[in-house]
Amino acid sequence: MKVEPAGAELLRVARDELLEKLLPKLPDAERYAARMVANAMAIAARELARGPSATLDTRRLSRGIRAGEHDEPGQAALLRETLRDLTRARLAVSNPRILEAKGNP
Amino acid sequence: MDIPVTDLRDRVQRFLGQVTGGDVVSMTGWERLSGGAIQENVGVTVEIAGGPCAGTHRWVVRSDAPSAVAASHSRAQEFALLTAVHAAGVRVPRPLWLCEDPPLPSFFVMERVAGAAAGHRLVKDDTLVPDRDRLAADLGENLARLHQVKPLASDLPFLGSPPPQPSHERVAAYRSSLDSLGASGVNPVLEWGLRWCERHAGGAVESVLLHRDYRTGNYLVHEGRLAAVLDWEFAGWGDALEDIGWFFARCWRFGQAARVAGGIGPAEAFLEGYAGAGGRRVTLGETRYWQVMAHIRWAVIALQQAERHRSGAQSSLELALTAHIVPELEWEILDLTEDA
Numbered sequence: 001m002k003v004e005p006a007g008a009e010l011l012r013v014a015r016d017e018l019l020e021k022l023l024p025k026l027p028d029a030e031r032y033a034a035r036m037v038a039n040a041m042a043i044a045a046r047e048l049a050r051g052p053s054a055t056l057d058t059r060r061l062s063r064g065i066r067a068g069e070h071d072e073p074g075q076a077a078l079l080r081e082t083l084r085d086l087t088r089a090r091l092a093v094s095n096p097r098i099l100e101a102k103g104n105p
Numbered sequence: 106m107d108i109p110v111t112d113l114r115d116r117v118q119r120f121l122g123q124v125t126g127g128d129v130v131s132m133t134g135w136e137r138l139s140g141g142a143i144q145e146n147v148g149v150t151v152e153i154a155g156g157p158c159a160g161t162h163r164w165v166v167r168s169d170a171p172s173a174v175a176a177s178h179s180r181a182q183e184f185a186l187l188t189a190v191h192a193a194g195v196r197v198p199r200p201l202w203l204c205e206d207p208p209l210p211s212f213f214v215m216e217r218v219a220g221a222a223a224g225h226r227l228v229k230d231d232t233l234v235p236d237r238d239r240l241a242a243d244l245g246e247n248l249a250r251l252h253q254v255k256p257l258a259s260d261l262p263f264l265g266s267p268p269p270q271p272s273h274e275r276v277a278a279y280r281s282s283l284d285s286l287g288a289s290g291v292n293p294v295l296e297w298g299l300r301w302c303e304r305h306a307g308g309a310v311e312s313v314l315l316h317r318d319y320r321t322g323n324y325l326v327h328e329g330r331l332a333a334v335l336d337w338e339f340a341g342w343g344d345a346l347e348d349i350g351w352f353f354a355r356c357w358r359f360g361q362a363a364r365v366a367g368g369i370g371p372a373e374a375f376l377e378g379y380a381g382a383g384g385r386r387v388t389l390g391e392t393r394y395w396q397v398m399a400h401i402r403w404a405v406i407a408l409q410q411a412e413r414h415r416s417g418a419q420s421s422l423e424l425a426l427t428a429h430i431v432p433e434l435e436w437e438i439l440d441l442t443e444d445a
Contacts, residue, residue, distance in 0.1 A: 036422050043429055058291050065296040066280070071304065080439065083294050087435040094429035098436055 011045040046093045053089050056082075116209065117149070117166050124202045127156030138165065145169070148217055165198060168212035180211040182263045186337050187215065189259055190314070194250045196324075198333050220325030220332040227326055228359040228368035235329045241370030243331035244324070244352070245378030251334075252345045253383055254314035267312030267342035275347070275398055276303050282405045289412050294435035298401045301442045305394060312342040319348045320357040321367035349379070349387060350395020355437050356403050356430075365389065397441045404434040 005013075015038050023034050061082075064070060070079040091098050114135055122129045130152040138146040147166045153159055167180065180203065187200040198215040205211045221233055234240050256267045268274035276299050283290035317339035325332040351357070352375070358368035366375035372389045380386045411428030413419045 033422075036426060040422060040426060043426075058293050061293045062291050062296045065293055065300050068300065070297075071300070079297065080443070083297055083435075084439060087294055087432050087439065090432040091436060094432045098433050 006048070008045045008048040011041045011048070015041040015045070043093060046096070050093060056086065058086070113147075113166070113168060113210075113212065116204070116206070117212065117214070120202070120204045121151060121153070121214070125153050125156055125158035127153040127158055130154050163217040164201065164214050165217045166212055166214055169210045179263075180213055181205055182261075183337055184213045185261060185263075186340055189254060189261060190251055190337075193254050196247050196331055196333050197337075198335075218325050218327070218333040220327035222322060222325050222335065224320075224322035224357075224359045224368065227321055228361040228364070233326060233329070234369065237364070237370035238374040240326065240329060240331060241366040241374035242378030242381075244366065244369070245375035245380075245384070246382035247331055247334065248316075248319060248348055248352070249379045249382035249384030251316060251319075252313040252348070256312055256314075256342055259314070261314075264314075264341050269309055270306065271310060271312065271342075271344040271347065272302060272306040272394070272398070275343075275402075276306070279401055279405050282409065286408055286412055289408055289415060292404075292408070292431075292435075294438060295401055295404055298397055298435075298438040298442065302394065302398055302401070307394075310344045313345045314340060315343045315345070315348045316340055317343075317348070317351070319352050320354075321352075321359060321369060322357070344395070345384070346387065346392060346395045347398065349376075350392045350397075351399045351402075353389075353392050354396045354399035354403070356400060356434060393441060397438055400434045400438045400441070404431050404438075407431050407434070 018034060018041070019038050023031060023038075026034055065079070070076055088099065114132075118129055118132050121132070132149055132151050134148060134150045136148050138148050145168050147168075148163070149166060150161065150163055152161045167183070169180065184200050184203040187197055191197050191199055198218045201214045201216065203211065203213040221227060227233055256264075279295075280299055283292065283295060316334065316337065318336055319334065323336045324334045352367050353365050353372060355362055358364060361368035364370055365372035372392075376387050376389070407427045407430050410424045411431075414421050414424035415428075
């Protein structure tokens, strides 16, 4: 059995250490950088913890949107659902607070 | 024989002696001010004896940063712009003198304006902004004065000719930016936003002078009032609503989403100020189109910055994290285009 903590868990405790023990000791000028480091660690931990993401040919989709293939109202409504799903999955890694704040429509 | 003076500080001191017609007795407090990544602002206190400028002055020297990019205006152009908008009554640091001495980098000297710029403080700290409606109105009034500057009546040839259809011109420009990013520029939500902007574009509009980065964080507030607008490097001709949409966009409210006018105050106070100072009467609904465009623009810039890190051109945690702002901007684009 593997007893070493997984990557996401290591990042979590390392981030707590940074925010609780190190950050208060830093001069004001360095705190912004420390917060950026903490943010990067949180993003990386969420990325490690998430499941496999759906595959979709975004290049082809992008080209179709630009060419007006999804303009018709019925098409557009369908497309918006697809786009919401795509962005929601990336927000879950980059900034999940947005989803919490808006109630995840 | 004279040794060529290349150090900026020495050049400034010598230059001030020439233009002020007095003796530069001392130049102290040479301090880098927080400013753009493209230009460098240095604050100085200068004591001059004799001549019309005798006395002690607090000035700012603006020069190119070592990592200057080609997309922004030159110092000479920026000096001409500041002079034009200052004459139009826009609150800016008063431009004083321009020094062009090729091949050395150009710089100019302007008055130093006191005040606070940090966006996250201005939106939260009521001691900095005791009357939020008043400051929002100041910002609207000031923008209206800027928008009185029109292409035909001004001498700013480096801004090029005004686009006949600014929204189509913007859509084409952002598409081209995405295309030049290659795989990093493949983004269906931004394509959706751009297509939406293309389909909802209005007709031809009269172009006015835009600041193009008029937002909280880019102006100084002193004793609760607008003291000066900074960072003019993106100014150009376009639709007046573009500047208002950029100012209102949620991504520039610094977390104070309910205060539509830049996280500072209500949209109504800003728009009242705008209409009261010679701008046209604009409704909040009319700004939605350019709020969509604002989020697209910020997303494109964020992708470009992230690409600088990804490509290895400039390894930087800050640039790498910028990519993670993009999904939030996409979400807002989807919200704004939901029912239209």
